[in-house]
Amino acid sequence: MLNRPVIEAKGLNLTFQTADGPVHALKDVDLTIAEGEFVCFLGPSGCGKTTFLRCIAALERPTGGSLTVNGMTADEARKQRGYGYVFQAAGLYPWRTIAGNIRLPLEIMGFSKSDQTARVERVLDLVELAGFGKKFPWQLSGGMQQRASIARALAFDADILLMDEPFGALDEIVRDRLNEELLKLWARTGKTIAFVTHSIPEAVYLSTKIVVMSPRPGRITDVIDSPLPKDRPLDIRDSREFIEIAHRVREGLRAGHQDD
Amino acid sequence: MRNAFPIFTVLCAILAIWYAGSVWMNSTWVFDQATRNGQTVTWGQVIPLTMAQDRPLLPPPHQVAENLWKGIAGQAVTSKRSLVYHGFVTFRGTMAGFALGIVFGVGMAMAIVRFRVMDQSVMPWAIISQTIPIVALAPMILTVSNQIGIETKEVPKAVISAYLSFFPVLVSMVKGLRAPDHMQLDLLKTYGASEGQTFWKLRLPASLPYFFASLKVAVAAALIGTIVGELPSGAIEGLGARMLIGSQFGEPLIMWAALFAAAILAGLLIVLVGLVERLANRRMGVGA
Incomplete structure (x- = not known):
């Protein structure tokens, strides 16, 4: 990986002060994500994977260590429209059409009207929702809604896509299809993607790098660079290599749990 | 119009109770009048008399409707009685x-x-x-x-x-x-x-x-x-x-x-x- 680093965390710590005392959400996290990588964060609840993603998005403030996004602080990166964020729920506004929802960030960021229309068309194409712009969210299936929310995150051309369990609420069949489409989208756009998930197969299928995390305190226990080729049909999941990586991930998760 | 029947039933019930109430409350006045005049009256005579008093205790529905209609349509809308x-x-x-x-x-x-x-x-x-x-x-x-x-x-x-x-x-x-x-x-x-x-x-x-x-x-x-x-x-x-x-x-x-x-x-x-x-x-x- 000779690509320039996009996200760099060094000795990152985050402690929440709660009524029951301090909670170590992140402890001494060191991680570098290079441009164009697809990184999955995997681990049980409470391991800090979402918290780490929220730190990158400047939605949480680390209490120690350093974190740079595109060479800037997370706050600055946000002001430069450095990333698009996709949440677990599509969170589309029910009172806006699909096109209106995708236009939302563009309106807020002050894109011109004609530019807005062009961008909405383009990202609708990108997530294969062309022709659905005039529909309202309730007229679309859950999978289509989540695709629309990805389009919304892509609309303003951020180089980084932060995805927090975006397919966690969808059924397995829809999830497989969206995973496949996401890989295609990634190949076409060359974005850097940080993706949080609970699912081992999902993580192994998508990633160029898998970050295994464990809870109490939230920390990284293993970082696996995937040897899988960039072009991945769904049935790669039955290959020897795939199963071996999945095995290593499982071992990493188990190791993290022995500390309990 | 499937809903019309229950609505109509309730309306009829309300009107029936209202009329019964009118007869009962307004009859007091009729009986008082009769006693004062030393007459006796039967219910057959009382009921019509409870339906058209000038100052009934409880005016029956048709009297209210009549007054309402008079108030709405009976005069120019600029009138103080309208x-x-x-x-x-x-x-x-x-x-x-x-x-x-x-x-x-x-x-x-x-x-x-x-x-x-x-x-x-x-x-x-x-x-x-x-x-x-x-x-x-x-x-x-x-x-x-x-x-x-x-x-x-x-x-x-x-x-x-x-x-x-x-x-x-x-x-x-x-x-x-x-x-x-x-x-x-x-x-x-x-x-x-x-x-x-x-x-x-x-x-x-x-x-x-x-x-x-x-x-x-x-x-x-x-x-x-x-x-x-x-x-x-x-x-x-x-x-x-x-x-x-x-x-x-x-x-x-x-x-x-x-x-x-x-x-x-x-x-x-x-x-x-x-x-x-x-x-x-x-x-x-x-x-x-």
Whole structure:
């Protein structure tokens, strides 16, 4: 990986002060994500994977260590429209059409009207929702809604896509299809993607790098660079290599749990 | 029209009970008259006599309907005896109070949602304000407004009406403006949205269903407030004044006709608010 680093965390710590005392959400996290990588964060609840993603998005403030996004602080990166964020729920506004929802960030960021229309068309194409712009969210299936929310995150051309369990609420069949489409989208756009998930197969299928995390305190226990080729049909999941990586991930998760 | 039958049944039941009540209450007068004249009367003679008295204790439905019709269609709408005229005066007052209540309720809700201090300091007073009986407060508002030199009765009437109608709007809007969840607020944060943008693009549209739900309650409250405002003001205009005149001059028919005119007005207002809500819903893409 000779690509320039996009996200760099060094000795990152985050402690929440709660009524029951301090909670170590992140402890001494060191991680570098290079441009164009697809990184999955995997681990049980409470391991800090979402918290780490929220730190990158400047939605949480680390209490120690350093974190740079595109060479800037997370706050600055946000002001430069450095990333698009996709949440677990599509969170589309029910009172806006699909096109209106995708236009939302563009309106807020002050894109011109004609530019807005062009961008909405383009990202609708990108997530294969062309022709659905005039529909309202309730007229679309859950999978289509989540695709629309990805389009919304892509609309303003951020180089980084932060995805927090975006397919966690969808059924397995829809999830497989969206995973496949996401890989295609990634190949076409060359974005850097940080993706949080609970699912081992999902993580192994998508990633160029898998970050295994464990809870109490939230920390990284293993970082696996995937040897899988960039072009991945769904049935790669039955290959020897795939199963071996999945095995290593499982071992990493188990190791993290022995500390309990 | 499948619903027509149960509605019709209930209506008939109400009318039957009402007629029975009329006969029972108005018969007292007939029997008293007969005793005074040393006559005896049979029920067959009594019943017709309870149906057409000038000052019945409980006027039967047809007498109320007749008076209502006379009040609405029996004279020029500009006449002081016209219920249309009085109804319009009340309608005007209701709209003024309603508008004032909406502005006040929404404005206060915005402040409460925006400033924690407001939530803790103003909300309890808003609740306390609704525990004071409006009939006790109305004369005070009238006196004060007179004292500070406001000649017209329209202003205190609107204030009394707004006093009742702002509260449902306030409570609903506080809830509505807080309806967006953390995720939706975080999403806007990732766009670097300003507080104003968060308000206009998320909080306000998210609160609209709550707003319209509160309007139906608020418009009814505004009407009640206006009528109460017309009672002690020495007003000679408006349905409230009409009711007072009917009661003070012992003209139950006038009172009952005004009462029903007010009920009809309330019905029309609620239908009107419902129409506005439907239009807004269609624009906001709510279900087919």
